Amino acid sequence: MKALIIxxxxxxxxxxxxxxxxxxxxLGLPLEATRWLGLAYAAxxxxxxxxxxxxxxxxxxxxxxxxxxxLLPAVCWWVSEVVMRMRWHSLAEALWLLFSPLxxxxxxxxxxxxxxxxxxxxxxxxxxxxxxxxxxxxxxxVVCAAAVPVTIFPFLNGYQQTFQxxxxxxxxxxxxxxxxxxxATSKTDLPxxxxxxxxxxxxxxxxxAGHPFVETPNLDQLAAQGVVFNRAYVGxxxxxxxxxxxxxxxxxxxxxxxxxxxxxxxxxxxxxxxxKPVGYSTAFIGxxxxxxxRLPEIAGLDHFISFTNVGGQGTYEWNPMIVNGREVxxxxxxxxxxxxxxxxxxxxxxxxxxVLYLSHKSVHASFTPDSADVNxxxxxDARVPEGAHLWSTHTRNQYVHLTRTPVDESIRRxxxxxxxxxxxxxxxxxxxxxxxxxxxxxxIYASDxxxxxxxxxxxxxxxAYEESIRIPFIMRVPGSPGGRVIERIVANTDIAATxxxxxxxxxxxxxxxxxxxxxxxxxxxxxxxxxxxxxFFEPPYPTPTSFALVTDRFKLIKxxxxxxxxYDLHADPREQRDLSADAAFTGVLAELSGRLEAARKPAGAxxx
Numbered sequence: 001m002k003a004l005i006i007x008x009x010x011x012x013x014x015x016x017x018x019x020x021x022x023x024x025x026x027l028g029l030p031l032e033a034t035r036w037l038g039l040a041y042a043a044x045x046x047x048x049x050x051x052x053x054x055x056x057x058x059x060x061x062x063x064x065x066x067x068x069x070x071l072l073p074a075v076c077w078w079v080s081e082v083v084m085r086m087r088w089h090s091l092a093e094a095l096w097l098l099f100s101p102l103x104x105x106x107x108x109x110x111x112x113x114x115x116x117x118x119x120x121x122x123x124x125x126x127x128x129x130x131x132x133x134x135x136x137x138x139x140x141x142v143v144c145a146a147a148v149p150v151t152i153f154p155f156l157n158g159y160q161q162t163f164q165x166x167x168x169x170x171x172x173x174x175x176x177x178x179x180x181x182x183x184a185t186s187k188t189d190l191p192x193x194x195x196x197x198x199x200x201x202x203x204x205x206x207x208x209a210g211h212p213f214v215e216t217p218n219l220d221q222l223a224a225q226g227v228v229f230n231r232a233y234v235g236x237x238x239x240x241x242x243x244x245x246x247x248x249x250x251x252x253x254x255x256x257x258x259x260x261x262x263x264x265x266x267x268x269x270x271x272x273x274x275x276k277p278v279g280y281s282t283a284f285i286g287x288x289x290x291x292x293x294r295l296p297e298i299a300g301l302d303h304f305i306s307f308t309n310v311g312g313q314g315t316y317e318w319n320p321m322i323v324n325g326r327e328v329x330x331x332x333x334x335x336x337x338x339x340x341x342x343x344x345x346x347x348x349x350x351x352x353x354x355v356l357y358l359s360h361k362s363v364h365a366s367f368t369p370d371s372a373d374v375n376x377x378x379x380x381d382a383r384v385p386e387g388a389h390l391w392s393t394h395t396r397n398q399y400v401h402l403t404r405t406p407v408d409e410s411i412r413r414x415x416x417x418x419x420x421x422x423x424x425x426x427x428x429x430x431x432x433x434x435x436x437x438x439x440x441x442x443x444i445y446a447s448d449x450x451x452x453x454x455x456x457x458x459x460x461x462x463x464a465y466e467e468s469i470r471i472p473f474i475m476r477v478p479g480s481p482g483g484r485v486i487e488r489i490v491a492n493t494d495i496a497a498t499x500x501x502x503x504x505x506x507x508x509x510x511x512x513x514x515x516x517x518x519x520x521x522x523x524x525x526x527x528x529x530x531x532x533x534x535x536f537f538e539p540p541y542p543t544p545t546s547f548a549l550v551t552d553r554f555k556l557i558k559x560x561x562x563x564x565x566x567y568d569l570h571a572d573p574r575e576q577r578d579l580s581a582d583a584a585f586t587g588v589l590a591e592l593s594g595r596l597e598a599a600r601k602p603a604g605a606x607x608x
Contacts, residue, residue, distance in 0.1 A: 014048055015076075017041045024389050031389060035406055038391025049073045049110070053117035063118070070114045074106065088544035088561030093163055100155055100540050101148045108144035111137065156261050159539055167536055167545060171256040174267040175510055177299060180277035187504030190279060190353035191478060192441040194432065195495065196425060197246065197357070199239065199287060199364040200461065201447035203232070203470040205418060213380040214415040218426030219474065222445060226476030227484045227520055233550060234492045236535055237449035237461040237468045240264075240290045242492055243359075246448070247271065249496030249511035252534060257290055259538040264290040266297060271496040274505050275355050276300035283346050286339045286359030288312060295322060305342050306359075314361045316368035334370045336362050340424040344431050355499065358428065362421035369416035376419060382411040386576075388454025411453055439478050442502050444495065447471040455574070462541065464533050464548035464557045465575055475516060488519060489531050489550060532599045549596040556592040564593060 020027060021041060024034050056069045078098055085094035115137050160168055203209060206216040208223040234242045235251045236259075244257035247270040252258050255268050272282045276299075283303035288295055289312040298304065305323050307314045318330045321338070332338040343358045369376070384390060390406035405413070425445070432438050452458045452467045461468045473490065475498075476482070493513035500507050501515035518525050533548035546559040555575070557565040566580040566589055579585045 014041075014044050017044065021389065021391060025387065031384070034389040034391060038389070038406060041391060050113055050117070053114055054120065056117075058121065066118070067114060070117070071110070074110050077106075078103075084542065088559060093159075096159060096162070097539055101151045102540055104144045104147040104151065108141050108148075111141045111144065115141070156539065164536065164545075168258050168262065171254050171265075173254060173510060174256065174265060175269045175508070176267050178269055178273045183274055183277040183505060185278040185504035189440070190504070191502055192350075192353055192437055193275075193280075193355040193499055193502060194347075194428075194441055194443045195246075195355070195357045195499075196428070196443070196445045197243070197286075197359045198421060198445075198447045199361055200449060200451045201363055201418060201421075201472055202450040202467060203447075203472050204467075205415065205451075206472055208474075209472065211415075213377055213382075215419050216422040218422050218429060219445060219472070222425075222429065222443065222476055223474050223483075225482040226443070226474050227480070227482070227486055229473040229475070229486050229488075229490045229516070231487055232446065232471050232473030232490045232492075233469050233531055233533065234449050234471055235531075235533060237463070237533075238535065238538075239287075239364075239448055242448040243288075244268070244290055245492045246446075246495045249493050249507075249513045251493060251512055251532070252536075254510070254512070258536045260289070261291060261538055264296055266299075270298060270300065271499045272298060272355065272357075273300035274500055275503055276302070278503055278505065279353055280503070281350050281352060281354040283343075283354070284357045284359065285343050285346065286357075287314060287361050288359070295325075303346055305339075313364065316361065316366075319361075334420070336360055336370070336421050336424040340428050343428055347431065347437075348435065360421055360424075363414060363417040367410065367413040367417040369413065370420035370423070372423075373416040373420045376416050377412040380412060380415075382408040382415070384408060384411075385453060385455045387457055392454040392457060393459045407454055407459075414451070414453075441478065442499075443474075443476040444498075445472065445474045446492070446495070448492075460541075460543075462535050462543040464535065464546050464555075466555075466569075466573065469533055469548070469550075475520075477517065477520065480520060484520075486519065486523075488523075488527055489529075489552065490516060490519070491528075491531055530595065532596070534600075547596060547600060549592050549599070551592070554588060554592060556589070556596055558593070558596060564589065566592070 017037065018041065020029065021034060021037060029037070052073055053070050056066050060066045060069070081098055082091075082094045085097050089097065205211050205214050207214065207220045208216065208228065235245050236242055238259060240260045240262070241252045241257045244255045244264060245251060248255045248268050249271070256262065256265055272284070276282055281303075282301050283305075284298065284301055285303070285305045288306040291312070295304065295306055295308065303324065305321055307319055307321050309315060309319055314335060316335050317333050319335045319338070320330055321328055321342075330338060332341060339358060339360060343356060347354065347356055384392070384407050388407065390408055392407055393410070429443070432441055432443070448471070449461045450466075450468050450470050451461055452463065452465065455467045456463070456465055458465070471492075491513060493511070494516050495513065497507045497511050497513040498516045501517050507515060514527065519527060529551060531550040533550060535543065535546050537543065537545040544559045544561055546557060548555055548557045553568060553570050555567045555569055557567075564580045565578045566585060567575040567577070568579060569575075580589055
């Protein structure tokens with residue numbers, strides 16, 4: 001009984017601290033106090049289970065009740081998991097998600113800790129270890145750990161077939177391979193094309209966007225020389241679907257890469273396949289990450305340098321590369337430097353028009369700046385958004401995105417990593433100038449999605465809010481005046497059409513995007529008046545399937561658990577006031593919800 005009381009008190013203490021952090025504003029807790037409470041909470045998460053095990057094994061002599069009580073923290077965790085999931089999933093889905101591969105990993109860790117506690121008590125002479133139970137215990141731990149990689153894809157496929165069959169249909173109109181002879185250009189002087197893509201770089205974390213301390217001198221210069229598209233969006237704020245849209249000019253409804261677990265189909269066409277037949281040399285250098293465990297054969301691509309390390313995410317330091325199908329050791333410590341080295345080397349070898357796609361790993365978590373930028377922003381005031389606190393990544397069901405540091409420190413590391421990437425971008429741009437290529441080279445910089453730092457009490461991307469789905473987007477066009485800002489809605493689906501237009505190639509009808517060159521040349525050109533955003537739930541990340549319709553003024557978001565959210569982006573750019581229940585906006589809600597539902601139907605195929 002004593003051990004049970006202690007276990008309940010300790011587990012309850014953890015829950016109380018979590019509640020205090022969740023409702024810190026209502027309780028009037030000072031922001032700085034959350035730093036220390038959050039540190040205590042993080043320590044408790046990792047230490048309390050072991051404390052409970054040791055106390056239980058110290059106070060109880062029989063193994064069976066010891067084991068049963070030791071499972072109490074895990075049972076509490078699993079119950080809270082089901083309750084959390086039921087915010088946006090049915091009970092059946094919540095239970096399915098509970099028994100995910102992570103369940104086996106958690107169970108293996110728990111059993112390992114319980115076994116270690118048992119051995120500690122044995123070493124202290126409180127009980128003699130028995131060989132058969134120890135061997136059996138060890139076997140269960142090994143089986144649970146081994147089950148994690150084996151069960152991942154059956155678990156995901158089973159979930160999709162059971163709960164998402166109507167949400168993730170196979171695209172009906174993937175174009176398939178292109179006949180090179182059918183491609184023609186109307187130009188005799190083809191421009192070079194350089195596309196630089198970053199990872200998780202939020203739209204307002206740059207010098208040219210007015211950030212108070214993040215330095216991006218090279219992107220600032222590019223913005224001064226070119227055009228900033230201030231309302232650039234991605235169709236899905238997630239690596240794989242967004243990158244597929246950049247390459248193909250279509251949304252997930254056509255390219256079929258719904259999330260980071262749905263594979264790339266080689267029936268898709270990339271802009272490389274159109275540019276190669278008219279005389280371009282083509283190169284992709286950097287992060288591929290679709291789906292992350294292998295590299296495909298890309299039609300029209302001459303030079304392919306990427307990596308599959310860490311599921312396609314790669315590492316910031318000493319990351320092995322795959323150069324045209326052959327794995328080679330890393331040549332440089334820092335990955336942004338290495339990718340830039342490869343890009344410059346290839347560019348220097350080109351004698352005719354070329355298209356270079358440089359895909360950085362930066363600034364994906366875990367944020368790691370180059371040595372010159374480590375602790376560069378330690379003295380800066382990295383303020384957390386209103387409503388968030390310094391450990392928001394540990395509360396409000398954001399456990400999948402736990403960080404080892406408070407939010408303000410993570411923001412500083414994020415900014416330092418952006419600074420390191422900017423330095424390498426500057427090195428590439430300087431080499432373009434040195435090679436006297438700038439006067440005939442189209443340069444675009446963008447990111448695959450944004451990042452939330454506590455806005456709406458959320459961390460990471462995926463959600464349909466501005467911080468997640470808006471990206472920095474700069475385009476420098478030879479002969480075009482710089483320093484301009486365009487406020488029209490543009491998207492990652494516009495990249496492929498822009499490149500084809502730059503090369504004098506007719507943009508095919510199936511592409512959903514439009515040429516940004518046309519928009520730059522004529523502000524009155526026919527353009528989209530709305531944009532569809534889609535995110536499809538991918539276990540285990542705690543972000544529900546959601547859709548959004550973005551117009552010049554309004555954004556309508558729909559999730560099954562919240563219903564509709566309506567925001568006036570002109571009056572409320574931070575999306576703090578939901579207007580969906582406001583009688584004054586009933587007509588707006590009806591119109592936008594009709595457009596949103598029509599765009600989601602198969603006939604709409606993601607188009608508006």
